[in-house]
Amino acid sequence: MKLFAIFGDPVAHSRSPLMHNHVFKSLGFKGCYTRIQLKDGSKLRETFFELGLSGANITVPHKEAAFNACDEIRGFAKKIGVVNTIIYEDGKLIGYNTDADGFMYAIEPFGKIKSVLVLGAGGTSKALSTRFKDEGMDVTVMNRSGGRLEEFKESGFKTETWDSIKIEAYDLVVNTTSAGLEDDDLPAPRGALELLLKQASFSADAIYGKETPFLKLSKELNVTTKDGADMLLGQGVLANNHFTHAQYDLKDIERYMKESFLF
Numbered sequence: 001m002k003l004f005a006i007f008g009d010p011v012a013h014s015r016s017p018l019m020h021n022h023v024f025k026s027l028g029f030k031g032c033y034t035r036i037q038l039k040d041g042s043k044l045r046e047t048f049f050e051l052g053l054s055g056a057n058i059t060v061p062h063k064e065a066a067f068n069a070c071d072e073i074r075g076f077a078k079k080i081g082v083v084n085t086i087i088y089e090d091g092k093l094i095g096y097n098t099d100a101d102g103f104m105y106a107i108e109p110f111g112k113i114k115s116v117l118v119l120g121a122g123g124t125s126k127a128l129s130t131r132f133k134d135e136g137m138d139v140t141v142m143n144r145s146g147g148r149l150e151e152f153k154e155s156g157f158k159t160e161t162w163d164s165i166k167i168e169a170y171d172l173v174v175n176t177t178s179a180g181l182e183d184d185d186l187p188a189p190r191g192a193l194e195l196l197l198k199q200a201s202f203s204a205d206a207i208y209g210k211e212t213p214f215l216k217l218s219k220e221l222n223v224t225t226k227d228g229a230d231m232l233l234g235q236g237v238l239a240n241n242h243f244t245h246a247q248y249d250l251k252d253i254e255r256y257m258k259e260s261f262l263f
């Protein structure tokens with residue numbers, strides 16, 4: 001039996017154990033997936049080895065620490081320095097990022113997006129903003145504080161803090177902050193957010209399993225919204241494919257994972 005886990009803080013809300021365990025069982029794969037609350041991201045590597053894990057997902061706030069915990073980084077994660085999936089391979093930890101592809105899957109129904117405002121400057125923001133830029137979108141990143149924006153600025157993104165935000169029309173506004181995850185906060189000051197959303201066609205939240213204040217406000221302003229459930233599904237299918245070493249059809253993984261959303 002192979003053991004997998006999700007590391008995060010908080011982590012109690014995570015649906016990943018339910019999703020992956022249902023897929024493992026349905027596919028006949030001998031695996032078990034649990035959740036681990038980890039306060040100190042620098043302990044990720046030793047905890048992974050202590051528990052004898054075969055793989056893991058990493059959520060808020062340890063995705064950048066997860067990058068540093070790995071021996072080798074593959075694919076898109078290399079470009080952004082953010083890891084949400086780790087696989088044990090011949091004594092080494094291999095890091096991947098499946099969040100950006102998961103999110104692109106989620107916003108497919110919105111059609112062509114030309115401009116996007118990304119709220120937040122953490123690991124999820126870095127993954128999504130970079131993928132949006134790769135797709136040719138005009139990307140602005142806004143965060144409540146300036147520190148984490150420096151890296152975005154150096155990578156050529158337009159950046160704003162709450163103090164400098166300009167009200168412009170964006171096709172899509174995305175919340176990648178953890179505002180609303182465990183509190184009733186909006187990811188930006190209400191007045192500015194209202195003006196921004198009034199001019200937007202779509203909004204999306206990375207948070208799932210609840211209507212965040214950001215999504216509630218979007219709906220009140222008649223913006224077409226999406227919560228983080230489809231992103232969760234998309235990133236989960238790709239992570240499960242890594243866990244099971246690509247031996248199953250992605251369509252089957254997706255079907256069983258979707259089933260787990262009904263529980």
Ligand code: NDP
Pocket residue numbers: 059060061062063099102120121122123124125143144145148176177178179180181185186187188206207208228229231232233235
């Ligand atoms: P990080 O800790 O790396 O970044 C958090 C960001 O949120 C920072 O920019 C921080 O700003 C900002 N922030 C935190 N609290 C507030 C607040 N009250 N108001 C405004 N800004 C705030 O987190 P991640 O990028 O790893 O995750 C972000 C969110 O995305 C989480 O809620 C996570 O659950 C969700 N997520 C969902 C996924 C899915 O599959 N649906 C996948 C990945 C993530 P500052 O720099 O000023 O501290």
